[in-house]
Amino acid sequence: MQESSHRKGREGHVIKPGAMTRKVVVLTLTAALGVIGFLLGAGSIARSATETHATVSLRKTKLGRVLVNSKGHTLYLFKKDKNGKSSCSGSCAKFWPPLLSRGKPTAGPGVKASLLARTRRSNGSRQVTYNKHPLYTYALDKRAGQTNGEGSFAFGAKWYAVSAKGAAVVKPPTTTTTTTTTTYSTTTYP
Numbered sequence: 684m685q686e687s688s689h690r691k692g693r694e695g696h697v698i699k700p701g702a703m704t705r706k707v708v709v710l711t712l713t714a715a716l717g718v719i720g721f722l723l724g725a726g727s728i729a730r731s732a733t734e735t736h737a738t739v740s741l742r743k744t745k746l747g748r749v750l751v752n753s754k755g756h757t758l759y760l761f762k763k764d765k766n767g768k769s770s771c772s773g774s775c776a777k778f779w780p781p782l783l784s785r786g787k788p789t790a791g792p793g794v795k796a797s798l799l800a801r802t803r804r805s806n807g808s809r810q811v812t813y814n815k816h817p818l819y820t821y822a823l824d825k826r827a828g829q830t831n832g833e834g835s836f837a838f839g840a841k842w843y844a845v846s847a848k849g850a851a852v853v854k855p856p857t858t859t860t861t862t863t864t865t866t867y868s869t870t871t872y873p
């Protein structure tokens with residue numbers, strides 16, 4: 684009689700009404716705690732990787748000498764930024780990660796320390812600026828010295844590598860010049 688209030692599982696085992704609920708609750712809590720732990724750990728790792736005492740240096744690239752971060756990755760300015768404030772957040776910041784610094788950034792050889800500063804981003808973090816331009820790397824620059832972001836139009840404006848003077852490095856347009864030579868010959872007849 685007591686067995687009639689219990690359900691039978693697939694293999695004929697008797698499952699008590701509260702046992703299934705407890706298993707589901709335990710599994711759900713375990714999964715939720717695992718996700719929370721992963722997110723907290725990943726956030727901490729990401730912050731420690733990006734929010735350090737940033738160093739800005741110069742490096743020779745195919746564009747000439749440009750500003751780079753401590754890993755040698757090209758630093759870019761965003762033409763949409765105004766008054767030293769970043770206009771790049773959310774998905775923009777995923778493609779163009781800002782150069783963040785907990786403390787005063789360090790100037791490497793050839794970089795003017797007087798042009799380095801920081802600005803507060805909308806999320807409260809501090810972004811490095813150079814000559815009042817917030818600095819960014821480009822997610823598709825995978826190796827040191829690459830300049831794949833140069834001249835890109837994304838998120839409403841153009842992106843440029845930054846020179847030692849703190850200006851946009853605008854690569855000259857590639858033009859081809861075609862010259863035509865016409866030869867005339869003169870023949871004198873008697």
